[in-house]
Amino acid sequence: MDHFNKTLEKHGLELTRLETSILQINVGLLCNQECRHCHLDAGPGRRENMDLKTADHIISYAEKCGFNTIDITGGAPELNPNLEYLVKALSKTAPKIMVRSNLSVLNKNKRERLIELMTKNRVAIVASFPSLDESQTNAQRGEGIFQASLDALHKLNDMGYGQPDSGLELNLVSNPTGAFLPPSQEQSEKRFRDVLQRKSGIVFNHLYSFANVPLGRFREWLVASGNFDAYMEKLAKAFNPCAIDGVMCRTLVSVSWDGYLYACDFNLAAGIPLGGKKKVHVSDMQGMPGKLEPGLPIATADHCYTCTAGSGFT
Numbered sequence: 001m002d003h004f005n006k007t008l009e010k011h012g013l014e015l016t017r018l019e020t021s022i023l024q025i026n027v028g029l030l031c032n033q034e035c036r037h038c039h040l041d042a043g044p045g046r047r048e049n050m051d052l053k054t055a056d057h058i059i060s061y062a063e064k065c066g067f068n069t070i071d072i073t074g075g076a077p078e079l080n081p082n083l084e085y086l087v088k089a090l091s092k093t094a095p096k097i098m099v100r101s102n103l104s105v106l107n108k109n110k111r112e113r114l115i116e117l118m119t120k121n122r123v124a125i126v127a128s129f130p131s132l133d134e135s136q137t138n139a140q141r142g143e144g145i146f147q148a149s150l151d152a153l154h155k156l157n158d159m160g161y162g163q164p165d166s167g168l169e170l171n172l173v174s175n176p177t178g179a180f181l182p183p184s185q186e187q188s189e190k191r192f193r194d195v196l197q198r199k200s201g202i203v204f205n206h207l208y209s210f211a212n213v214p215l216g217r218f219r220e221w222l223v224a225s226g227n228f229d230a231y232m233e234k235l236a237k238a239f240n241p242c243a244i245d246g247v248m249c250r251t252l253v254s255v256s257w258d259g260y261l262y263a264c265d266f267n268l269a270a271g272i273p274l275g276g277k278k279k280v281h282v283s284d285m286q287g288m289p290g291k292l293e294p295g296l297p298i299a300t301a302d303h304c305y306t307c308t309a310g311s312g313f314t
Contacts (some may be wrong), residue, residue, distance in 0.1 A: 004304045011241045015250070015304075017296040021068040022252040023094070025050075025058055026265055032105050035141045037130070037175050037268045039215040039303075042075040048256040049075075055082045057283045062093040065291045071126075071252075073100040073265060080089070084117055091121040098124045100173075100285040102141075103244055104148035106155065119159050124169035127204075132195050136177045153202045162204040172207045179227035181238060181309060182209035211235065213306045213313070215269045232302065238309035247307045249298050255282050263298045266306070272299050 008014060031042040062070060069150045070090050077083050077099055091097055099118060106115065114296035118125065129149055131137045137146040144280075157163065162170035172192060176182050189207040196202040212218050214231060222228040249263040253274070256262065261274040273279040274292075276299030 004300050004302050006022060007236070007305075008244075008300070013241060013244050013262045013301055015244065015298045016294075017249070017292055017298060018250045020065075020251060020253050020291045020294075021249070022071060023058075023062055023065070023067040024071040024073060024252055024254040024265060025086070026073050026254065026256050026268060027055075027075065027077050027083060027086070029075045030079045031074060031076040031102065032079065033076070033102050033142050033145065035102075035128075035217070036221050037140055037177075037212045037218045039218055040075070041268060041269075042215040045245040046075065048257050049080050050082060050259075052082055052085070054257070054259040054282070055086055057281075057286075059086070059089045059093070059258055061255075061282050061285050062090055064286070064309060067094050067291075069096045069098065071098045071100070076105045078111055078114060084114060086224045087117055087121060087123060091123070096124060097121065098126055099129070099153075100126045101136055102149075103152040104129045106152040107148055115155070115159060119161075119168060122167055124171065125156065125161060126171050127156075128175070129153075129172045129192075130175045131177055132192060133177075140175075140177045147207070148157055150200055150202065153196075153204070154200070157198050157201075162202075164203075170204045172204050173214050174207060174209045179222060179225070179234075181211050181234060185209040211306050211309055213266050213269070213303055215266060215303050232305070235309045237304035239305060240308055240310055242307040243310070247304075249307075254290060257285060257300045261285075266303055267299060267301075270301055270303060272301060275299060282286055 029040055029042040029046035030049050032044060034043035071084065076099065087097060130140055134146040138144065156170055160166040161168040174188055185208065188209045192207050214222055222231050252264060254262040254265050254268055256268050261280045261282060262268040263274055
């Protein structure tokens with residue numbers, strides 16, 4: 001199998017930055033779940049969590065740059081004590097704020113105030129819902145998670161999320177439960193919409209089907225199960241040169257819980273800093289002109305095949 005950068009060269013392609021319009025913020029690896037497909041090894045035992053000082057540096061950076069979208073992820077972002085503070089402050093700096101949720105964490109009573117805050121600020125929720133099959137979901141994410149996720153979706157629907165003309169966006173993310181690539185996104189969305197509406201009365205705006213990234217706990221599972229080489233070969237064979245135009249790293253900068261910059265959350269997981277060399281802290285950006293300049297090269301590795309397989313990962 002060619003390494004990813006060799007594949008780019010073979011197709012006469014290079015991966016460079018466009019205008020940076022999205023700020024992604026990983027607030028930590030603490031999570032109430034320990035999913036088998038997690039590229040970050042997030043879980044209940046992790047202690048990496050963004051502190052208030054780092055959050056303030058990021059808010060200053062966002063105010064300076066004027067991003068179109070701010071994408072807050074984790075771990076489970078809801079478990080960071082500074083999430084409400086971030087949402088309030090960042091809502092003033094960008095027209096769209098997104099929070100990625102595993103859904104089950106929203107069932108805790110403490111989250112009612114957070115959901116109300118997100119509703120008030122029109123925060124889009126991007127929710128993990130890997131499968132319509134209860135046993136597959138529980139095998140991937142933990143016993144009882146399927147029903148807990150349905151309960152959370154009902155709660156969000158009751159608050160207006162996913163409802164027509166509410167302005168409250170609820171999108172689902174589906175990942176395969178094994179070492180294979182996802183089916184057609186269009187077909188999956190239609191199936192999820194039909195089944196969730198008919199069986200549970202649940203509505204949502206969009207569904208995104210993504211391949212699992214061979215990093216972290218998912219990589220460990222691939223190796224332990226003897227599937228790693230075959231999975232990487234599958235990703236490489238599915239390489240689509242047309243997907244390069246829309247990969248998220250071209251328009252996104254990701255900030256880790258400790259304030260360092262990366263091209264995306266996957267490079268963060270792989271420990272590949274922005275530019276591939278020296279680590280840059282978000283506080284160092286205060287003396288810079290603003291957003292990252294278009295044309296800068298993006299550091300790559302073989303996990304980048306995930307984002308360019310089939311229709312891509314945008």
